[in-house]
Amino acid sequence: MGVPKENLFSVDYLGPNKISEREIAKYRAEYRIPESVRMRIPGPTESLSKPKDGEVVFFTDVLVQGVRLPLQPVV
Template structure:
C-alpha cells in the first residue's frame, strides 16, 4: 500500500508578505477595525493552511471591496453556509458578495440570505493550479440576464502579498 501524498495548499506557497505593523495600524484607523479583532503578521515559516486555533488567514486587499471587520451578520451567515475558510475567497468573490449585500440594502430588502446569494452566484473552487484552489463566485445565467454585479477586474495579482491572521470578533 502506498504512502498518501501530503496535501498541497496554494496558500502555503505564496510570495513574501508585504504587510507591516504600520499598515495594520493604518487599516485599523482607515476601516474602523476595533481592538476586539486581533490582527497579526504571520511569520515566514508559519503554515497558513493550518493557522493556530482561533485564527484565520485574511487578505487585506478585500477591505477595498467593502468587507468590514468584524464581518456583518449577513456575510457571516453566507460564508458559514458556503463552508470555506475566510482566506480561501479571491477578491472577485468579495466584489460579488459585497455587491449583493449592498444592493439588497439599497433596495430596502434588508440582508440577503445564502439562498438569495446562491440564486445569483455559484460558488466554486478554482481547478487551475495557478490559483491555488481559491474560491470564486460565478454569476448564474449571466449570458441570459447579464451579470448581477459587473465591471469585476479580470486580474488582481497583488492581493496575495497582503495577509494577516485574524482572531477574536
C-alpha cells in the same frame, strides 16, 4: 525567506509577507477595525492554510473590495 512547515494549498506558496506593523495600524484606522479584533503578521514558516487555533487568515484585498470587520454572525 522562510518556507512554510507544511504546504497544503496554493496560498501557502505566496511570496513573503510585505505588510508592516505600521500598515496594520493604517488598515485598522482606515477600515475601522475594532481593537477587539486581533491582527498579526504571519511568521515566515507559517502555512496560511493552517492558521493557529482561534485564528482565521484574512487578506487585505478583501477590505479593499468592501468587507468590513467584525464580520456579522451570519457570515
